[in-house]
Each structure stands twice: as structure tokens, then as C-alpha cells.
Amino acid sequence: MDTQEWNPDKLLALSGYYWRSFTLHAAVKLGIFTIIGTEQLAGEEIAQRLGGEKRGVITLLNALSAMKLIAKAGDKYSNTPAGISFLSKDSPEYIGYMIMHHHHLAESWSELDKAVRTGSAVRSRSSYNNEEVRESFLMGMFNNAMNLAPRLVDAIDLSDRRHLLDLGGGPGTYAIHFCLKNPQLKATVYDLSSTRPYAARTIEKFGLAARIDFTAGDYLSDDIPGSYDAAWLSHILHAEGPGNCQKIIKKAVSVLAPGGMIVVHEFILDNTMDAPLFPALFSLNMLLGTKNGRSYSEREIMEMLAGAGVKKIERIPFRSPADSGLIKGVV
Numbered sequence: 001m002d003t004q005e006w007n008p009d010k011l012l013a014l015s016g017y018y019w020r021s022f023t024l025h026a027a028v029k030l031g032i033f034t035i036i037g038t039e040q041l042a043g044e045e046i047a048q049r050l051g052g053e054k055r056g057v058i059t060l061l062n063a064l065s066a067m068k069l070i071a072k073a074g075d076k077y078s079n080t081p082a083g084i085s086f087l088s089k090d091s092p093e094y095i096g097y098m099i100m101h102h103h104h105l106a107e108s109w110s111e112l113d114k115a116v117r118t119g120s121a122v123r124s125r126s127s128y129n130n131e132e133v134r135e136s137f138l139m140g141m142f143n144n145a146m147n148l149a150p151r152l153v154d155a156i157d158l159s160d161r162r163h164l165l166d167l168g169g170g171p172g173t174y175a176i177h178f179c180l181k182n183p184q185l186k187a188t189v190y191d192l193s194s195t196r197p198y199a200a201r202t203i204e205k206f207g208l209a210a211r212i213d214f215t216a217g218d219y220l221s222d223d224i225p226g227s228y229d230a231a232w233l234s235h236i237l238h239a240e241g242p243g244n245c246q247k248i249i250k251k252a253v254s255v256l257a258p259g260g261m262i263v264v265h266e267f268i269l270d271n272t273m274d275a276p277l278f279p280a281l282f283s284l285n286m287l288l289g290t291k292n293g294r295s296y297s298e299r300e301i302m303e304m305l306a307g308a309g310v311k312k313i314e315r316i317p318f319r320s321p322a323d324s325g326l327i328k329g330v331v
């Protein structure tokens with residue numbers, strides 16, 4: 001959307017954009033793209049297969065067709081190539097977990113005014129005790145990382161490293177891609193014990209169980225066992241305030257051998273704090289869901305690393321489509 005010159009048309013289009021988001025969310029939640037698969041189906045047939053009422057299902061199908069998310073010919077609906085690749089659960093490139101994660105966040109976003117006024121979260125961490133919410137969060141991280149990791153691993157030279165710590169590694173997607181790229185490398189994914197089954201499943205899927213293990217722990221309150229020559233901290237700092245970020249970085253540094261490399265991957269703000277757009281919006285998402293989390297600027301992350309004794313701190317020239325970036329240093 002061109003934001004250079006706002007006018008009423010553009011402002012109203014922006015204001016109502018969530019109708020489109022919710023249309024996509026409902027279609028993924030109901031499994032519309034999976035049900036259609038490679039067939040051409042009438043609305044009644046789709047309604048019957050998903051156990052839904054005809055009026056509602058056909059209204060949704062027509063809106064999806066208007067958004068070009070499915071195709072309509074006569075009274076039959078079919079998937080687009082993108083729908084089959086990315087929105088059908090049968091595809092290995094399915095990104096529906098991340099879409100469902102967005103959906104679970106939506107309720108809190110509707111209370112943003114409240115979070116802004118009070119400066120406190122309106123989303124409870126306990127929502128992650130729900131299996132479906134946890135699965136869409138962790139596998140949503142997998143969707144995002146799977147999309148980015150194959151390009152990102154080329155930006156970091158781990159060719160002389162032996163053992164990588166993937167701190168808060170979630171399903172282990174980056175550990176997997178670093179190991180695929182660097183045949184000599186082993187990795188340890190350190191995350192909460194509830195993450196173990198997701199990491200085990202993903203690591204197994206890539207046939208890397210002999211090179212990537214999982215350590216269960218809480219990086220705020222527990223020790224990190226072992227010694228490493230590289231540490232990867234991807235999207236974990238933004239959930240914490242500056243004090244805890246410093247604590248986490250110091251803990252990672254404490255298990256690095258001399259010469260060990262530490263790399264932070266985050267949605268990095270410019271030092272002005274108001275750009276790029278995605279990190280600025282992501283900070284609101286952290287206001288909605290955490291006590292002290294937010295996006296950090298390049299300067300802030302570099303200061304945290306320096307505060308933990310890290311040297312040779314530099315920004316790696318890599319920028320993802322969501323404006324995540326990389327800062328590395330050596331201990």
C-alpha cells in the first residue's frame with residue numbers, strides 16, 4: 001500500500017483490511033484449500049465435506065475467489081497453484097500454522113488501545129497451554145524459518161565451527177539448516193521442555209537426529225550445560241525486557257569457548273526506533289503479549305553484546321523480507 005499521500009480512500013482501505021485477513025484465516029481454519037486439493041468442486045460438495053452450512057460456505061468461497069485465493073469456473077471452485085503449495089495441509093510447503101498463529105493473536109490486537117493505555121499485556125502466556133495454540137505458534141515459527149533459513153545460512157560462515165548452541169531454538173529449523181550447510185557441524189537446541197516433541201519431530205524429518213540434540217531448560221532460570229564454539233539467538237530477545245536480554249546473552253557467552261561466535265537474529269529497528277515498519281509493528285505485538293518485550297534497535301543489541309564482553313561486534317549485511325537482521329560478535 002502506498003502510504004506517501006494518505007487520503008480517505010486509502011485510509012478506509014487500510015482500516016478495513018482485516019476483513020481480508022479474517023477471510024484467509026477462516027478458510028485455513030476450515031481446511032478449505034485442503035478439502036479442494038487438486039479437484040474442481042461445487043460449493044455444496046465443499047460444504048458437505050467440511051460439515052458446514054451451505055449459505056456460509058458458499059459466501060466464503062465467493063469472497064476467496066474475489067481475493068484470487070481460489071478460482072471459480074461456473075459453479076465449481078478449484079485451488080490456484082499457490083493454494084495447493086502453501087495453503088493445503090497436504091503440501092510440505094504449508095504455511096497454515098503461521099496463519100493460525102496470526103489468527104490466535106487477533107483477539108489481543110482488537111484490545112490494543114487497552115494495552116497502550118495501561119502499558120501492560122492483554123494476552124496471557126497461559127494461552128500457550130492450549131495444544132492447538134502452542135502447535136500453531138511453534139510450527140508457525142517453523143513455517144517462517146523454513147522460508148528464510150535456506151537463504152540466511154549463506155550469510156554466516158560456520159565452516160570452521162564444531163558445535164552450535166541454538167538457544168530458544170523452537171522446532172530447530174535454523175539448527176537443521178546450519179547443519180545441512182556445514183557437514184562438520186553438530187548442534188544443540190535449547191528450549192522449554194514443552195517444545196521437545198516439535199523439535200524431535202522436525203529434526204527426525206530431516207534425518208539429523210545423530211547431529212542435533214535437544215536440551216530442555218529455561219534460559220532465564222536454568223544453567224545451559226556444555227561448551228560451544230557458536231551460539232545462535234534467533235527471535236528470543238524480543239520477548240524480554242533489556243535486563244533479561246542482557247542476562248540471556250551473558251549466559252550464552254558463558255558457555256562459549258574462547259574465539260566462539262555469537263549471532264543475534266532479530267527484527268532490528270533503526271536507531272530512531274520508528275523504522276522499518278515490521279519491527280515497529282512487532283513491538284506492539286510484544287506489548288500485547290509480554291511484560292517487557294519489544295523490538296530493539298541495532299545500537300541497543302550491540303550495547304547488550306558489548307555489555308556481555310563480546311568483541312568485534314558487527315551487523316551482517318542480510319535483511320529478510322520482514323526486516324529481520326543479523327548482528328554477530330566474538331568472545
Ligand SMILES: C[S@@+](CC[C@H](N)C(=O)[O-])C[C@H]1O[C@@H](n2cnc3c(N)ncnc32)[C@H](O)[C@@H]1O
Pocket residue numbers: 141142145167168169170171173190191192195217218219220233234235236
Ligand atoms: C519466537 S520463538 C523462536 C524460535 C526459533 N529460534 C526461530 O527463530 O524460529 C521463541 C522460542 O523461545 C522459547 N523460549 C521462550 N522462553 C524461553 C525460556 N525462558 N527458556 C527457553 N526457551 C524459551 C520458546 O519456546 C520458543 O521456541
